Amino acid sequence: MMEIYEMSLGELDSGLRAGAFSLSEVFESLVNRIEAREKITQAFIELDLDFVRNQIDQINSQDRATRISGIPFGVKDIFNTKDWVTSYGSRIFEGHQPLCDAAVVSQLRSAGGVVMGKTVTTEFAYFFPGKTRNPHHPDHTPGGSSQGSAAAVADFMLPFAIGSQTAASVIRPAAFCGVVGYKASAGQFPLNGALTLSYSMDSLGFFVRSVEDLQLLRNVLLGVSPKATALKPRKIGLVRTPFWSELDSESQLLIEAAGSDLTESGIELIEVDVDGQAGVNLVDAHQTLMAFEVSRSRAAEYENHREKLSDQFTQLVEVGRQISYQAYEEALKQRDSAEKRLRTEFADCDLFLTASAPGEAPKGLSSTGDPKFSRAWNLIGGPSVTLPAGKGRTALPLGVQLVGHLNKDDDLIAHAGWIQRNIQLGSSN
Amino acid sequence: MMEIYEMSLGELDSGLRAGAFSLSEVFESLVNRIEAREKITQAFIELDLDFVRNQIDQINSQDRATRISGIPFGVKDIFNTKDWVTSYGSRIFEGHQPLCDAAVVSQLRSAGGVVMGKTVTTEFAYFFPGKTRNPHHPDHTPGGSSQGSAAAVADFMLPFAIGSQTAASVIRPAAFCGVVGYKASAGQFPLNGALTLSYSMDSLGFFVRSVEDLQLLRNVLLGVSPKATALKPRKIGLVRTPFWSELDSESQLLIEAAGSDLTESGIELIEVDVDGQAGVNLVDAHQTLMAFEVSRSRAAEYENHREKLSDQFTQLVEVGRQISYQAYEEALKQRDSAEKRLRTEFADCDLFLTASAPGEAPKGLSSTGDPKFSRAWNLIGGPSVTLPAGKGRTALPLGVQLVGHLNKDDDLIAHAGWIQRNIQLGSSN
Numbered sequence: 001m002m003e004i005y006e007m008s009l010g011e012l013d014s015g016l017r018a019g020a021f022s023l024s025e026v027f028e029s030l031v032n033r034i035e036a037r038e039k040i041t042q043a044f045i046e047l048d049l050d051f052v053r054n055q056i057d058q059i060n061s062q063d064r065a066t067r068i069s070g071i072p073f074g075v076k077d078i079f080n081t082k083d084w085v086t087s088y089g090s091r092i093f094e095g096h097q098p099l100c101d102a103a104v105v106s107q108l109r110s111a112g113g114v115v116m117g118k119t120v121t122t123e124f125a126y127f128f129p130g131k132t133r134n135p136h137h138p139d140h141t142p143g144g145s146s147q148g149s150a151a152a153v154a155d156f157m158l159p160f161a162i163g164s165q166t167a168a169s170v171i172r173p174a175a176f177c178g179v180v181g182y183k184a185s186a187g188q189f190p191l192n193g194a195l196t197l198s199y200s201m202d203s204l205g206f207f208v209r210s211v212e213d214l215q216l217l218r219n220v221l222l223g224v225s226p227k228a229t230a231l232k233p234r235k236i237g238l239v240r241t242p243f244w245s246e247l248d249s250e251s252q253l254l255i256e257a258a259g260s261d262l263t264e265s266g267i268e269l270i271e272v273d274v275d276g277q278a279g280v281n282l283v284d285a286h287q288t289l290m291a292f293e294v295s296r297s298r299a300a301e302y303e304n305h306r307e308k309l310s311d312q313f314t315q316l317v318e319v320g321r322q323i324s325y326q327a328y329e330e331a332l333k334q335r336d337s338a339e340k341r342l343r344t345e346f347a348d349c350d351l352f353l354t355a356s357a358p359g360e361a362p363k364g365l366s367s368t369g370d371p372k373f374s375r376a377w378n379l380i381g382g383p384s385v386t387l388p389a390g391k392g393r394t395a396l397p398l399g400v401q402l403v404g405h406l407n408k409d410d411d412l413i414a415h416a417g418w419i420q421r422n423i424q425l426g427s428s429n
Numbered sequence: 430m431m432e433i434y435e436m437s438l439g440e441l442d443s444g445l446r447a448g449a450f451s452l453s454e455v456f457e458s459l460v461n462r463i464e465a466r467e468k469i470t471q472a473f474i475e476l477d478l479d480f481v482r483n484q485i486d487q488i489n490s491q492d493r494a495t496r497i498s499g500i501p502f503g504v505k506d507i508f509n510t511k512d513w514v515t516s517y518g519s520r521i522f523e524g525h526q527p528l529c530d531a532a533v534v535s536q537l538r539s540a541g542g543v544v545m546g547k548t549v550t551t552e553f554a555y556f557f558p559g560k561t562r563n564p565h566h567p568d569h570t571p572g573g574s575s576q577g578s579a580a581a582v583a584d585f586m587l588p589f590a591i592g593s594q595t596a597a598s599v600i601r602p603a604a605f606c607g608v609v610g611y612k613a614s615a616g617q618f619p620l621n622g623a624l625t626l627s628y629s630m631d632s633l634g635f636f637v638r639s640v641e642d643l644q645l646l647r648n649v650l651l652g653v654s655p656k657a658t659a660l661k662p663r664k665i666g667l668v669r670t671p672f673w674s675e676l677d678s679e680s681q682l683l684i685e686a687a688g689s690d691l692t693e694s695g696i697e698l699i700e701v702d703v704d705g706q707a708g709v710n711l712v713d714a715h716q717t718l719m720a721f722e723v724s725r726s727r728a729a730e731y732e733n734h735r736e737k738l739s740d741q742f743t744q745l746v747e748v749g750r751q752i753s754y755q756a757y758e759e760a761l762k763q764r765d766s767a768e769k770r771l772r773t774e775f776a777d778c779d780l781f782l783t784a785s786a787p788g789e790a791p792k793g794l795s796s797t798g799d800p801k802f803s804r805a806w807n808l809i810g811g812p813s814v815t816l817p818a819g820k821g822r823t824a825l826p827l828g829v830q831l832v833g834h835l836n837k838d839d840d841l842i843a844h845a846g847w848i849q850r851n852i853q854l855g856s857s858n
Binding site for chain 1: 511519528530531532533534535536538539616618619620621622625628629645650651652653722725726727728729730732733734737753754757758761772788836
């Protein structure tokens with residue numbers, strides 16, 4: 001029988017509505033799991049189970065005003081919380097207590113969600129890692145930057161958690177940890193009260209167990225009513241990327257097998273080269289945009305607290321300061337033309353299938369892995385979903401990345417829902 | 430002879446480089462002006478002249494690393510400052526002391542600028558006004574929301590000041606106070622560390638005396654080298670807007686006279702209807718987007734501190750909560766199609782000429798005036814400049830609004846520079 005802590009948001013809501021279990025039982029099931037696993041995985045940077053238990057005790061299990069009423073969730077420590085210290089993974093903000101919740105945290109709370117704790121982020125959601133370990137093997141990175149959120153959901157300590165992404169901070173840890181990850185279109189959700197890096201590219205993300213839970217969360221936050229839970233795509237663009245040879249062989253096989261399976265289901269599959277130049281320029285453009293914008297957006301930390309920044313972060317700011325405005329404008333133009341190309345030339349592709357990461361989570365905790373496979377998509381700004389896709393050669397999870405058109409998040413999620421239900425991803429591994 | 434406090438940034442920099450006066454003399458000239466005028470105009474919410482004098486005393490007047498080295502400036506109290514209380518015009522944040530400067534504040538400081546004080550903002554940069562009065566008549570509003578910044582520059586208490594705009598918060602107070610106002614393209618500058626309202630539309634603004642000062646500030650912050658100080662436009666689109674009849678007769682005359690003078694200078698002038706439906710839909714779309722996004726972005730203040738919000742702000746959030754996601758998406762589509770129309774059908778218009786406000790600053794301090802003439806442009810997201818344009822019937826300032834294409838801020842500023850030098854705006858009044 002399925003443990004409560006293994007359930008998706010939809011399953012928890014159904015069980016609570018049916019009276020199969022109470023909110024208190026949901027909470028204690030997650031607590032048991034946290035007590036068993038957290039000392040290994042270390043997904044939380046702030047955790048106070050008694051404090052949360054008090055809140056849960058005051059909620060009536062029968063009162064399900066929304067589908068997340070009384071449901072515990074995790075908040076990446078990039079998002080402000082009015083009753084939890086928020087340090088953004090940075091020594092500069094040790095012990096920092098915000099006055100107000102970040103906008104999405106407040107929205108989730110007003111819909112009845114309960115903050116279970118703050119999850120580990122890399123420093124300012126960039127590369128310098130936190131303490132979190134991969135739930136599937138503690139010597140391997142869970143990926144970054146939303147490492148605590150991905151690991152906590154993957155390790156069944158939370159049914160869902162918030163993340164954010166500028167390069168690959170949701171898509172990659174979701175793949176490394178073996179959970180569903182969703183990076184929203186830039187601008188779909190407010191990032192007010194979150195520490196952000198790139199004003200043109202940052203966006204919100206979620207880690208969940210089931211694609212349908214993404215629809216549930218979008219319904220709660222935006223009032224979206226999905227057209228269909230799962231929608232069969234008609235045409236999919238397969239994007240090998242210029243880095244195909246850097247994918248490990250299991251990941252190559254996985255994507256090719258997924259392509260075959262989709263074709264066998266009657267879905268048309270074409271090979272797509274996103275910018276007509278094998279995507280290399282887009283990865284460069286992403287790095288240009290990110291460094292230029294970070295050197296502006298985080299100017300205060302660099303100017304006033306440089307001694308508390310990691311070398312990686314300092315270097316990013318310094319690279320950004322050397323980028324000319326002309327080079328920045330050129331990167332914006334490359335983004336616009338790639339977005340236009342997808343919207344016009346590949347308008348009939350319902351989604352694009354590609355890699356989430358170069359392979360399994362690398363060994364070691366000093367790096368969070370390579371964001372290369374998400375940079376171009378993050379530049380363009382549309383939605384992406386990582387679906388778990390079996391295991392790689394050392395029995396660590398693999399994922400595939402599904403990418404949608406800008407602001408067509410609901411379409412992507414409905415198509416990803418169909419794929420999750422109908423295609424056995426990674427079955428050949 | 431010109432007083433130091435009357436000088437533009439360019440004039441101050443030249444005088445300092447030539448040794449005509451020292452930084453200390455610049456500061457004391459502004460202090461004298463503040464001591465004479467602030468008790469009437471009330472542009473500052475936080476002011477501590479001795480604290481600033483100490484900083485000025487430590488700067489060598491000869492060391493002009495940048496063109497704003499040692500120059501005092503004003504910061505709208507929507508932007509965080511590490512050594513000044515920042516309350517966002519809200520009772521919720523009374524006495525709030527941020528840990529870090531907002532990104533642009535930090536950038537201006539690292540370029541040598543000195544924060545002279547925090548300027549008054551309406552509550553959260555929306556409608557509920559602060560204490561500031563119009564420098565030209567204390568019974569009239571200076572406009573909003575960047576009311577202190579506009580009034581302080583207009584009243585010669587500061588050579589430049591930062592603002593921000595979601596609807597008309599730079600363009601309108603610049604017109605009401607008779608200074609140059611610039612609202613940047615959305616996304617040109619970081620708003621990190623600023624309290625923001627709309628994640629799709631908010632942008633940074635500046636109040637200055639001369640259009641050339643905008644180029645100077647963009648050079649300092651972005652490293653932009655302007656192609657030309659002033660560039661003669663070839664073609665201008667005159668936009669009467671559907672609210673032409675609501676413009677007072679002096680403003681109608683002013684815009685028509687400006688159009689004639691531009692034509693006489695050999696510039697082609699055409700009448701433009703921005704969305705092919707007289708712009709009415711765009712104003713509605715702006716209001717839809719703004720209310721929907723504010724109801725999300727400021728959810729925390731609404732959920733946890735409603736008793737300290739004005740009725741206007743509470744109502745905005747509540748209106749936004751009633752807007753369906755479908756209506757929000759429709760507004761985004763209208764924006765995209767208007768932006769595309771400008772970019773394609775009217776690509777050969779170098780800029781668009783229209784009203785900044787319905788006329789002179791209205792009497793009374795309980796309202797900041799009507800943002801109607803900026804909403805459509807703010808929705809589209811491109812840059813706007815207000816140029817002062819003489820006086821209206823009760824001897825209060827009038828302005829005209831010049832609007833550029835999205836992300837073509839430098840082109841707009843160069844064209845506005847030419848117009849400021851070559852056309853006697855408001856000469857017929």
